[in-house]
Amino acid sequence: MHIGKTLTQFLLEESRRHPEATGDLAPLLNDLMVACKYIGSLVNRAGLMDIRGAAGAENVQGEQQQKLDVISNEAILQAMAWTGHLAGMASEEMDDPYVLPQGVARGKYLLLFDPLDGSSNIDVNISVGTIFSILEAPVAGRDATVEDFLQPGTRQVCAGYTVYGSSTMLVYTRGFGVNGFTLDPNIGEFIHTHPDMRVPEDTKEYAINASNYRFWEAPVQRYIDELNAGKSGLRERDFNMRWVGSMVADVHRILNRGGVFMYPFDTKDPKKPGKLRLMYEANPMAFLIEQAGGAATTGRERILDIQPNALHQRVPVILGSRNEVDRVTTYYQEQ
Ligand SMILES: O=P(O)(O)OC[C@H]1O[C@](O)(COP(=O)(O)O)[C@@H](O)[C@@H]1O
Ligand SMILES: [Mg+2]
């Protein structure tokens, strides 16, 4: 049997191939993966332990926290706080950035994460994941302020996710394409199994929470109506629909076989200009999708160009196969 490259070997080789890239990311990513392996092992055994269900509290988004949301958040904080790589961390589950412990050197990176994405799926044994985005701190060596985190997605130096599915996988980019790794649980290593992942330009699969149809804007209704009309409509072919309810799992499918994923603007809750969070859901996924040859937009602007105004800002998201994303964008322009 041929064993593929480990994540550590791949990172070293990638740094050698791209001497312009910052090499310090390899140890950071390896430390983060220790936490993700731990989270994956808990997700796997959640039914055997008393860690399913609601934690009994709400996060800053006003959403019910699951026990595993809280545990996963804590696992990443503990794994990363003492490493010296970071000047700060921010998470979906914390109102404010985490302040590193006294006595730890402040490093040059900022880590943003969604510790457990799709967490309402844990109790029903459906794939969930962890999403992360890494930025450079504007000022290294001191505690990061909220403003330090508010950089557009184009400034990400690395982004990715782990998906806890039928196998645990890591998919990441440092701006040199997208690579996927499968955890071999027997040896505890992520092995390079998915080289240079690409999103095909065309697709016949789409993902959207169709129950929100009546709240969407006209361009999105027009686009989905056309897809649903199938062979008998303007598109003259049938489309298929998939919606996992974990963004990580839906994006993972698109990175493997194409598709378009949409959580567009809707009028369901006037306080929310979208459901997904810019800094630790939309930006990292947009970076991955663009690096794989796809596109990511709000309908009105490229996601990676958005100048953030708050840590937990929400944005509309339309991403995936380029020709489909471009078509929705055109409908917005024609509006
Ligand atoms: O409940 P809906 O409308 O299907 O929304 C599902 C979406 O919400 C999310 O679950 C939000 O993520 P969290 O579980 O991290 O809050 C996405 O992963 C997913 O795409
Ligand atoms: Mg999420």
Ligand SMILES: [Mg+2]
């Ligand atoms: Mg989450």
